[in-house]
Amino acid sequence: MSIQALKRSAAVLEQLPIRQFVINSEWVQPNDVFICREGASHDSHSYVDQAIKNGAIAVIANRTLHLDIPVIVTESHYQSLAVVKAVYDHPHQKMNHIGVTGTNGKTTVAHCLNQMLNQSSTSAYIGTLGVQYADVIMALSNTTPDGVTLLNIFRDMVECGVKHNVMELSSHALAQDRAGFLDLEVGIITNIGRDHLDYHRTKDAYVQAKLQIIDRIKPGGYAVINMDDPHAPAMFARCHGRVKTVSFSIHYKDTHNQDADFVAKEIVSNQFGCSFSLCYRGKQRLVCSQMPFLFNVENMLAMACALHAQGWTLDQIASGLTTIIPPDGRAQFQTLNNGATGLVDYAHNLDGLARLFSDIPNQTFRHTLTVVGVTGDRIQDAAAIGELCARYSDLVVFTMDNPLGIDQADIFRALTSRIESVSTPVFTIADRSEAISLAKQMSQKGDLIVVCGKGSETSQLISVNKQGLQDYIGDMPVLMQSMEIQE
Structure with a gap:
């Protein structure tokens, strides 16, 4: 599809009273546009009649269809996404994106970062706990939604004045390129262990999927790296020459991990929470948190790095970490x-x-x-x-x-x-x-x-x-x- 054809397609759709774009015929409601896609296991072009019965007012397809409603034909699903972006006027480009991946800690880090960013700005969360911004709370079927669903969400976020979007990026989503059109300001890797081998088959494939978040960071953006993770050298190598890094370590010793930017010292933890000294380049501030366990200290260090990348001072970071409330069902x-x-x-x-x-x-x-x-x-x-x-x-x-x-x-x-x-x-x-x-x-x-x-x-x-x-x-x-x- 040429740029001119893209503009013509968008112009056709912009004349319609579109509610949103939908990829599943069962989800279609009146005034929706149904997007067909030919996948590995099934072809949603077969469900066009059901989508129209449910109220679709137009269809975006990857082959010619003879229907009584407008049909936009594209050569691939990526071109279909380009049409949606054009109709919505590229909402994803109007906010700052922070992506969080890792075997553990994604939800806590993303959810709590969203809390802190909302203290001084307007922020949103997308992940395991659903979608949360302004007065909106919405459930999701996947930790990271498909690209069409994301664009629907971003369109609404922009209308609500959201400036920051903090989202979890699962290994499945990274491997499937669900959010590949996003340029991240900050990409966080909490840790890389072993998981989802039913899908990735090997540990190496799983690790490579996680490392792909670095490729989603815009040039000059920041990667947050856990220096205590055995894959840290691979993370730094992936960033070299294109992405800045800010690192953290929980296992502080005088001669170990001395190059970590943020370090936790004097950690005390019990069932009521934890306290530690947050150290950054010779300066330190006391943090007292409601979140117990050492792994949550690690999560808070990852948050500190992300906030530093966003220009927060050490005092602001320490104060913000003290106020956060952990999500239900986590520790x-x-x-x-x-x-x-x-x-x-x-x-x-x-x-x-x-x-x-x-x-x-x-x-x-x-x-x-x-x-x-x-x-x-x-x-x-x-x-x-x-x-x-x-x-x-x-x-x-x-x-x-x-x-x-x-x-x-x-x-x-x-x-x-x-x-x-x-x-x-x-x-x-x-x-x-x-x-x-x-x-x-x-x-x-x-x-x-x-x-x-x-x-x-x-x-x-x-x-x-x-x-x-x-x-x-x-x-x-x-x-x-x-x-x-x-x-």
Whole structure:
């Protein structure tokens, strides 16, 4: 499609009372424009009639269609995106974008950065918790939406006066180039561990997907790099000569990681939060935060780097970190009326669970009772996850966590396959509410009940492709059922 053809196509659509552009015929509402795409497994051109029945007033297709409504023909989905951008007048170029990727910590970093940026400007969040800006709160089916959905969101953000967009970029989204049209001011890599090998197949492919965020940063922009991550040298090499870097380290020593820009010293952490000295080039400020655990100190260092890249002073950064409120379901403690303590956390992969359990011994609890499952797409890590939880716990209840089409009995077999050498009592209960209730019944004063995997989620994904949605009350509500909060 030539530039002239693009302008003509946009002019045709601009004459229509368009509500938004849609890529799924089932989502189409009156005054929507349906965008067809020929994918690897199915061709949405076949669903044009359904889209028109639902109210589509125009179609963008990749081949000629004879319809009674306007049809714009492009040669590829990328050209279709170009048409949408032209109609919306390129809304993504009218705000500052910060992208966050990593095996763990994406949601906390992005969500809390959004909070701090809103203190002095107007900011938005896109990620696992949905979309949040102005008075808008909207759920998403993926951590990082497709390009068309993003453009719809950006159009509305611009109309609401949003200046900053902080968004999570999953490894799937980076590999699939969902947000490839964005030029990031700042790209953050919290860490790179092991995850999603059902999709990426190899650890190297997963690492390369994460590193692609650096390629999305505009020349002269900033990459935030975790100096404690073994892949840090590869991150610096990817940035060389094109992207600036700002780095952080949590494991401070006089002769180790001395080149990190931001360092945390004198860290104190308990279930009520943490405190540490935020150090930057010989200067330091005290930070007291509501967020517990060492991994959250690491998350806050990543935030500090991003804010520094945006021109914030050390005083402003330290003050902002002190005020942030962690998202629900992330390192969330709750005292129960039997004297036990509940901890709900989103940790759901091997790396995240290892980080969580390595910090729990620093807390003062009598026994640790763990309720955990594994998602169907992570079943190859289930044996290691089961062994890890059994070694760090005094009792484990394995349960359901988004089986995604895998038989729950097979997931249980994988979770328990390597725990013979561990003496920890183990139960398998598919019903998540019953599993949490059992742990609660077996807990006593001074115990810790760790409920991992779902965080604040209130559904179970039973079948493949995130279908078969089953309502679920949520981990914290189950913990609190029939219990009064101890004052």
